[in-house]
């Protein structure tokens with residue numbers, strides 16, 4: 001059985017283009033689209049199975065990455081945006097009409113990822129974006145009611161065959177960055193040697 005992971009990766013992972021300068025994200029409304037202009041490329045792009053990230057209809061995973069918060073701006077129909085869950089760390093701004101999540105912002109200064117916005121490059125027509133490089137929160141597709149526990153082996157295999165290592169949290173570089181931030185805050189950061 002082949003799973004609908006996400007339309008962006010179902011038929012292979014397309015590599016990004018070096019020097020890609022960013023593009024415009026557009027919501028899925030047939031007209032009066034919400035538009036978000038993004039300067040520069042996305043970073044840490046990944047497939048996310050978590051219950052909070054936006055997934056296209058029928059897909060098991062979101063494709064989500066980050067940009068510095070000053071690099072994205074709503075340029076059309078901002079009035080259609082609302083925050084999906086005010087209590088979530090990532091305040092995801094979605095189009096009220098079509099449901100697409102246009103950007104997610106961390107407003108808590110005291111957070112390891114403060115300063116970054118979460119975006120979905122699948123909402124852009126352009127193809128130069130950094131490719132997804134890993135799959136995070138894979139087990140969450142069970143929590144979200146999207147997959148049966150018995151399907152997880154096959155789902156992980158399909159992701160790995162695409163070259164995406166699978167994790168049930170973020171990938172090691174991001175987990176290390178979070179732990180480093182925590183250690184610095186607690187005063188326990190150990191330096192080399």
Ligand SMILES: N[C@@H](CCC(=O)N[C@@H](CSCO)C(=O)NCC(=O)O)C(=O)O
Nearest residue numbers: 048050051052053088089090136140143
């Ligand atoms: N089991 C939970 C975990 C969700 C989770 O922690 N998601 C991460 C990554 S989202 C992008 O990769 C997170 O930082 N969430 C904070 C937030 O969503 O506000 C689940 O699946 O819901």
Ligand SMILES: [Zn+2]
Nearest residue numbers: 027029095098
């Ligand atoms: Zn819309």
Ligand SMILES: [Zn+2]
Nearest residue numbers: 048050052053
């Ligand atoms: Zn997520």
